[in-house]
Amino acid sequence: MARHVARPDPRAHWVLLLLGLVTLLAALSFHGLVSAVGGGSGPDQAPASPAPRAVTTGGPVLRLDGPTPVSRRLPARTLALTFDDGPDPRWTPQILDVLRRHHAHATFFVVGSRVDEHPELVRRILAEGHEIGSHTFTHVDLTAAPGWRAGAELSWTRNAIAGVTGREVTLFRPPFSSTTAAMTEAQYEALRNAAGSGHVAVLADRDAKDWQRPGVPAIVKAATPQGGAGAVVLMHDGGGDRGQTVAALDQLLTRLGTQGYTFTTVSAGIGAPDSMVTATTGARLSGTALRWAQTGADWLTSAMNLLLGVALVLGVVRLAVQVACAQRHVRRVRRPRRRLPEVVAPVSVIVPAYNEAANIAATVRSLVASAYPALEVIVVDDGSSDGTADIVERMRLRGVRVIRQANAGKPAALNTGIRAARADLLVLVDGDTVFQPDTVYRLVQGFADPTVGAISGNTKVANRRRLLGRWQHLEYVIGFNLDRRMYDVLECMPTIPGAIGAFRREVLFAVGGVPADTLAEDTDLTMKVLRAGWRVVYEEGAIAWTEAPSSLRQLWRQRYRWCYGTMQAMWKHRHALREPGAGGKLGRRGLPYLAVFQIVLPLAAPAVDVFALYGLLFLPWSQLALAWLGLLLLQAGTAAYALRLDRERFGPLWTLPLQQLVYRQVMYLVVVQSVVTAVVGNRLRWQRMVRTGEAAALVGGAPAR
Template identity: 90%
Template sequence: MARHVARPDPRAHWLLLLLGLFVLLAALSFNGLVTNVGGGSGPSDAPASPAPRQAVAGGPVLRLDGPTPVTRRMPARTIALTFDDGPDPRWTPQVLDVLRRHHAHATFFVVGARVDEHPELVRRILAEGHEIGSHTFTHADLTAVPRWRAGFELAWTRSAVAGATGREVTLLRLPFSSVTTSLTGPQYQALRDAAGSGHVGVLTDRDTKDWQRPGVPAIVRAAGPQDGAGAVVLMHDGGGDRSQTVAALDQLLPQLTREGYRFTTVSAGIGAPDSMVPAGAGARLSGTALRWAQTGSGWLAAAMNLLLGVALLLGVARLAVQVVCAQLHVRRVRRPRYRRPEVNGPVSVIVPAYNEAANIAATVRSLVASAYPALEVIVVDDGSSDGTAEIVERLRLRGVRVIRQANAGKPAALNTGIRAARADLLVLVDGDTVFQPDTVHRLVQGFADPTVGAISGNTKVANRRRLLGRWQHLEYVIGFNLDRRMYDVLECMPTIPGAIGAFRREVLLAVGGVPADTLAEDTDLTMRVLRAGWRVVYEEGAIAWTEAPSSLRQLWRQRYRWCYGTMQAMWKHRHALREPGAGGKLGRRGLPYLTVFQILLPLAAPAVDVFALYGLLFLPWSALVLAWAGLLLLQGFTAAYALRLDRERYGPLWTLPFQQLVYRQVMYLVVVQSVVTAVIGNRLRWQRMVRTGEAAALVGAGPAPR
């Protein structure tokens, strides 16, 4: 149709969208890392080579920044209690209370992610005279991750502690490490790598295995050194239920104190300087930024979970309303309250046509072949350059008129036809649409009700042999026709499709004809009719076969125009929200529905897909597969129900999974593009679809394949 001059469409928003999705995935992945923090210790079950003899036979404190390992032990009757996997908001305060009550000091090997969650506990640990060491940022096994990941684990933990306390840690205990004699070659290498960034390794002499919760007596026995020897004792203040640890500690401290033992930190025990050094401004700033990032990613993940929950509830509620309304609509059609007189008055069919040579002959022939007693067909050629008008004229069909005009757009062509029409009932038809013989008769019967001002027919996809056609066929049956049944019952029909719609002539004249100031003139017109106080209904038996886009590029252009035009019409008729009658039903039922399900949820769809990718990385695959299969099954039941209502075969259902992988993404990207175009104020030009003539094949060949 008419071509509007437009500024070039923006492209930067696609880069911004990709950047935003990348940032979202990165934030969610970061949250996935820090929320999948485990606990416990002990050697891995996987076989590994042993560490060098000097390290295995030495003390539990290892300095590995030189050519040979240097180890240190605790002096006699000196115990360095160490606690791993904290800080924990429940157990760490209880451990600290016990230590304070017995005037003992200890070393806490903290997990960086938990430091960011509970910085106040880390500050309390230092304030009460204890020492802090690193236990990595996510309790990662540094022998099983790439070196770059190991570097981040240590650097992030240092930053987290620096941001919380203003100090940097140098002591390091590897997760899943234990006593010196169980040190493996990979663990030794991980400690040597960490020594390059200034870390001193700390293993243990006595592993209480309290994370296994063996009982308080067993923990006390495992912690006690033999023959007055000194020891580094491993316990836990986080990563699980530590009630046995707290109880055992309360027994162990007074018992060993009576035996002449003293309790101190690792550094003080070996006579080394304070292991924690003041952090620079940069380290403190990076630690604060890291804590904000972790907090923000947690909020983002929570928001995404909420979004998914809301979307799921809305989807289920939408389906329930659609099914209920569809059943009501079926009962209304099959068992009407009273028998209405048959409508058989004159009907004028108006066909606006611009370069419709591929289908126009089939369209006109199908109209002339209608089983309706009084019918005229008006073809308005809107400046076609492919001989559309000449094709119709050569048909020499009775009751068909051709009106030529300079190219002015589809609304202008329709208004020309409306002015030229002789009948009081008008049917508006696209130039690529084929009617069945009973379509016109079925379509106009609703006008027996004097309150009905317009009627929507049932549009079906003719070219459905290819995959893209099948996807659009399912969309028409599920998305469009189920919705139209619902709109009919709720009396808020927002769109009569351009392919098939019937109007009273007086209604069209009263609303000023077909509007030309939006790209969705059919939606704009339908909303005008409702706001004028008329009912708009749906006739499922009035079937029109139309040619759908046969390529993704053509589909994009068509849906881009539809979506953008629908948003224009919604904004134009926003004042219907506070109107009474039919206009109010549109404003308070139809417009919110369109806003939620055609704009807001599609806009959120890219983020939902990113969240699904995040789930593949961090959630159990079994749960994801089960959830995806459940949603697909729900969609399958919906599609099957909609196909049954439209008396269609179930064959295309096999394409549903593939539709979710390709077609759905195209549809929500169309919404993104349309919203951006609307926000920046660009005017979208008319995008005409290239016709292939597949709809024309229906003439003389019976109904389209189902």
């Protein structure tokens, strides 16, 4: 009986990627939530519906966990100074210094997220005899928050304080509150809900309104009780510039100190026991975990900002180098050539074909119609089952040979053709490619330079009527051909495309023919030629029309093979980094460029997209729209420049925004899949694209644009 060997689920890495991206979004969102902390009490508003009179006319310390409200006031000449929105690394220490100088104590209503950011300040507050209360975790308006958010805010703040101090708080002051007389019904309900979790509400008798920065005298006046009465005074040690608060506090303590006032905490002022109790182990652990989560989210956000900045700088540098090299390449092409002899030596064109019935006739006809004086065409049928070889034989074209062999793969078919070729100059062509009449002539003229071992042609997308075809057309013009101009100038061309490339016969034999141990045999072969000491150049005038994938599934399979094969070739030729000459230029220029822009940055792209989603949630949309529009205009400018260099129309530019939203993500996910395949050690089989025959329509004309 045959045994079924369990294989790992190929979708597992996608599940892990999705979980990772969701975790990243959650961490970024948590950072966005806790970093969007404001401060201040907010402007005065006329209460549309006031709280019950028993509350608005009562004392500032409220117990609302019973059937009726219970309020407490401070005795005469007793001042409970309270500070909201801290701890702040600049202002809280200054306020503590003033309090210590006057031997005064106070109550600090801290924001939970800031407790996690500055735990040392919270510990100092307690160590100097002050009291701590809760001011929510993110300074949220509880009257506008849903019930789950309000509960989380209170719980997180309690846990944060417990994790830092080992103690839990019971006093609570809601953000954007003021005196009891100004309390609304909505605020009252929020306080009653907080009382359900054991919190005692503390409002104020005197609101200093220091958050408005009205000036030191105005703050002192607003904070001073009338007629020697006791009071809870509301001030701030965080949430903005509190320089006036520090100065006003010093004057207030000096003035009221001479009038016999006592400065104490809220609990001591009303004669209540210490409001802070020993925290449970669970609360301490939860608080510690919360602090680690906040720290991790902060670090992750900083790392993402750094990554985004690095990617942006690299992108701009890449564009600058591409444009500079393209301009140099154009000047070199337009410059009158040195007096090199015209190349008219015999050329053998080798066409490997496997089930290419849709396009093979058009390919062969375009080659035979070439305006080149001495040309032979060798079609190597690699075990086709659709009658590819029969189609060519029935054409009975002069100078065309058909070689049949059992299916052995494209490299084997190319090597068969190379061995059978009669000429010393060889052109390798895919079976779905159509040449223009002058393509072969233009392609081989570079061989007049004896240092040139191989030449890349200019590949163009034939089937560009549909949106997917237009996207690939832009990619070929911008990403491939603009890059090839740069590679040519920098003398580190890593790939001659299988659709159109010319080689010296001696070079191919010297490097052992077309390699079969990687899936990107064209890249592997080009790198071998460079490492053998030959120059590889780009001829933009040698145009070949090829059929691009017509569905996302086919595109995925093609690019998956390309990407995986390119990584194989890069690893295979990694020792070029230490080599001199042409191989060293490949190793120190071409390979790092491929590694950064075709592997590393695409791998980081999903995280960047998640960061963009985070921006949509927590950053002003106007800023995001402006940044996206700026990048889009930069890409459009690059695309327009590349199209002009290739003498193409600008019409496809309208598809760029959609390309960024769909096509770009597909390409990045292809890289992710390829890297996973390489890491787990799986072997990727050859995957052939289904041909539609659209390239055949190019014989005698250019594609529809």
